[in-house]
Amino acid sequence: MRVLFVTPECFPLVKTGGLADVSAALPAALSRLGVDVRLLLPGYPAVLDGLANLHEVGDLITDLPGTDRARLVIGAMPDGTLAYALDAPALFGRPGNPYLGPDGKDWPDNAERFAALSWAAAGFAAAEPYDPWWRPDVLHGHDWQAGLMPAYLAMRPDRFAGPFRPGTVMTIHNIAYQGQFAPWMLGAIGLPTAAYAQNGVEYYGGIGYLKAGCFYADRLTTVSPTYAHEIQTDEQGMGLEGLLASRVDDLTGILNGVDYGIWDPAADPHIPERYGPADPGRRGGKAACKTELQIAFGLERRADAPLAAVVSRLNHHKGLDLVLETAGQWVALGGQLVVLGSGDTWFERGYRYLAEWFPGRVGVRIGYDEALSHRIQAGADLLLVPSRSEPCGLTQLYALKYGTLPLVRRTGGLADTVIDATPASVADGVATGFQFVRCEAQELLFTLRRALALYRRPERWRTLQERAMTRDFGWDGPAREYSELYNTIAFDRHRRAA
Numbered sequence: 001m002r003v004l005f006v007t008p009e010c011f012p013l014v015k016t017g018g019l020a021d022v023s024a025a026l027p028a029a030l031s032r033l034g035v036d037v038r039l040l041l042p043g044y045p046a047v048l049d050g051l052a053n054l055h056e057v058g059d060l061i062t063d064l065p066g067t068d069r070a071r072l073v074i075g076a077m078p079d080g081t082l083a084y085a086l087d088a089p090a091l092f093g094r095p096g097n098p099y100l101g102p103d104g105k106d107w108p109d110n111a112e113r114f115a116a117l118s119w120a121a122a123g124f125a126a127a128e129p130y131d132p133w134w135r136p137d138v139l140h141g142h143d144w145q146a147g148l149m150p151a152y153l154a155m156r157p158d159r160f161a162g163p164f165r166p167g168t169v170m171t172i173h174n175i176a177y178q179g180q181f182a183p184w185m186l187g188a189i190g191l192p193t194a195a196y197a198q199n200g201v202e203y204y205g206g207i208g209y210l211k212a213g214c215f216y217a218d219r220l221t222t223v224s225p226t227y228a229h230e231i232q233t234d235e236q237g238m239g240l241e242g243l244l245a246s247r248v249d250d251l252t253g254i255l256n257g258v259d260y261g262i263w264d265p266a267a268d269p270h271i272p273e274r275y276g277p278a279d280p281g282r283r284g285g286k287a288a289c290k291t292e293l294q295i296a297f298g299l300e301r302r303a304d305a306p307l308a309a310v311v312s313r314l315n316h317h318k319g320l321d322l323v324l325e326t327a328g329q330w331v332a333l334g335g336q337l338v339v340l341g342s343g344d345t346w347f348e349r350g351y352r353y354l355a356e357w358f359p360g361r362v363g364v365r366i367g368y369d370e371a372l373s374h375r376i377q378a379g380a381d382l383l384l385v386p387s388r389s390e391p392c393g394l395t396q397l398y399a400l401k402y403g404t405l406p407l408v409r410r411t412g413g414l415a416d417t418v419i420d421a422t423p424a425s426v427a428d429g430v431a432t433g434f435q436f437v438r439c440e441a442q443e444l445l446f447t448l449r450r451a452l453a454l455y456r457r458p459e460r461w462r463t464l465q466e467r468a469m470t471r472d473f474g475w476d477g478p479a480r481e482y483s484e485l486y487n488t489i490a491f492d493r494h495r496r497a498a
């Protein structure tokens, strides 16, 4: 089984969020199952510099949307996975954030940039394919940036119909990001007028890239079972609920996993002292990590002060206004807070202000810092994830492994991965964290108080930590589900072709 994994970001070369972690870990897990998977990435400078043994594949590509000069190159990711990069300097030869310019706004040519990525993916299926030596059975696209790929296969048979048509699957990592562009871009991105229809790429008067993927792909997945239901509802479907509900038989929720080669406190090179489930308590390695974190953020060095943390993009969708609202009361209860994040200016300002207001109790770092995110996971007692919606969420999974109990809103993947500490679940020894339902500051505060009550009973807290640290969210199970899905897709294709 050959799979082309088409994604706009991949750790450690380019990362803005969880998709990068998934794009690194899932292909590796699939390879362990014997799936021959290769990545296709935009040729950002960080990608071209980061791939080893880079060499060219095929001829100059002259018909991409947005540029007449591009090449496909192939090299190895740091873990050895093979990755194609679309080396199109006019589109991707820009440093920094992959989607935003230095002014913090979307690059004005994002429509062409990611149409080109999808076009390149479809090119693997053409009669004269970009790589004649490697023909994928399945094209697996991720998020709106890869959404046009199945649309090209369906609507441009003149360009992309080769003798073997691969199957297609689209994974929705976050339905809030849809890639919507003006209708007059249709010609520029190489789609015929017939594609601009409700049964096509048309989406509320524009062109919807994610919509296109959801309409044309053979199969759809998203990153948790609960989110798979939520996106079929008016509240969370962001306008795609009708289409997704009509495709319910083709839609699966497969929970993301964790790469424990990177996220494991027993082997983490970023943290000051290593520890495992046997010594997470308040004296072992985790305690040393907490002290170091308090020092790093200028907090009072108090082992008994419950330390809550946020590692997140800072925006409304992540519910981080609730943390701003309750921080004062948390501090009054004796709590401490550290925040690492970047995002909306309003939030960045709010958190900076909070740190100034509560010196020694609240520490804030605005920015993106991979190593620090590990140290926070190791040093904190609680990780706050109050998201309004959360397709899967990875930070709560990392927190579990580090014995940092997640306190989350019950939505999407957060609902599927954290077991709320109720009297019954604590007594049964299955609780791993805390959940609240209504997206309100009072409810977050109430849940923080619940957590505090347990924190004051160290033996019980420790039982939760041990349970959390020993739960297995590795990639083997999810990779098996993807592999079975690929088999089904390829089988269906062959049957239809026969």
Ligand code: ADP
Binding pocket: 016, 017, 018, 019, 021, 311, 312, 313, 340, 341, 342, 367, 368, 369, 370, 373, 392, 393, 394, 395, 396
């Ligand atoms: P999302 O993809 O919606 O941002 P996830 O929880 O799936 O949410 O993934 C977020 C990823 O980004 C995690 O790996 C998390 O550790 C990382 N992350 C988020 N913000 C920062 C930051 N400011 N510095 C370092 N890592 C961050």
Ligand code: GLC
Binding pocket: 017, 018, 019, 022, 173, 174, 223, 256, 390, 391, 392, 393, 394, 413
């Ligand atoms: C998106 C979602 C997040 C998910 C990640 C990886 O960024 O917001 O919940 O964990 O993708 O699938």
